[in-house]
Amino acid sequence: MTFSEENYLKTIYHLTWVSDADISTNAIAEKMETKASSVTDMLKKLSEKDLVNYIKYQGVSLTDKGKLAAKMIVRKHRLWECFLVEKLEFSWDEVHDIAEQLEHIKSEKLINKLDDFLGNPTEDPHGDPIPDANGRIIKVEKQLLSEFEKNQIGICVGVKDTSSDFLKYLDKQEIALGSQIEIIEKESFDSSFRIRVGTKELTVSNKIASNIYIK
Template sequence: MSSFTEENYLKIIYNLSAWQEGEVSTNALAEQTQTRAASVTDMLRKLADKNLIHYKKYQGVRLTPEGERVALQVIRKHRLWEVFLVDKLGFGWDEVHPLAEELEHINSEKLIQKLDAFLGHPSADPHGDPIPDPAGRMPHPEHCRLTEVVPGQAVVLVGVTEHSAPFLQFLDRTGLTLGCRLEVVEVNAFDGSVQVGISGNAPQFVSQAVARNLLVS
């Protein structure tokens, strides 16, 4: 059995591993966990003793199969709770992350199985992130970033890779809701901004910083 804190570390290691290949660094973990590098080192020794991570001093860290299993269960719970908060309780997608951070650590297989059924076995959370199945298998839906779409193509917004409230609120104001249709007019070679028609409206510019965090298919 893993503690609240251990589960958090495993989840964060999983998420950082997904982003970049290879090992996760102590400093990256310190930033994500809002602690100091020294504290991270202590926890890494503990997780390594429990065979949840592969860890060699100064060499960064990688999940073991068992560590990945635990991480995926936590992520599954997190994303199901987010669906509950948005679909059932009416929260905005910009508000649910901190609440799901707490709810995800409630450990009851039965609870999560019943919640999943109540929500209709959703395949993705409100940000488009896929929900691992009960056995901990993570689906990998095919999609690409808006920055990579060729001009003239029409796509659908299926996810975001940035979850901060300000970013999500900006998307709301711009009409960029999940599932909306995007017609790409031009990708600006100079600054990477994208000129795009949103849900059939007149085209407008979306900065590269925004476009690279939009997943489409």
């Protein structure tokens, strides 16, 4: 499987994760910052290989084979992120681009040994689940901070947006995985939140609150 094929599968997998319905050509093109016509070409190719179910003009979904392949790429991506953060001391906002490259390294033995070396983690540095060698995923039920109500307390267990900018913002506010977060006040006007993180109080916009997962 080529890098490009892998990237398409991964993108379709991620889009499926959030929307569930069949994925449109444009949605893929937008996410991959490429043109719809390029996507069409690739969908034909992936369809030939039985990695996706593709009907012209109707959108696309992963076959079982495609879904497993996608999960294995995600597995590699997230394990490498763990490696970078836990062993090489990268910060969580630096690892994505490097993991984008490492996820294409082809060796089952390598990834399984890496998994063991890291102590078989179930989540990556952003709180996202890591598929096991069979593609199984442990789902943790979690809510967005924005869905919380006044006086509720939870622990930060993940982030939705994993962009470097957002992660750096969280670092600045000293919000990390494991941080306790308490809703002090919910401002009805702009849906912003007054929260307590550890001992500090701060105000976050609804956009921020919509990208933090709490349990």
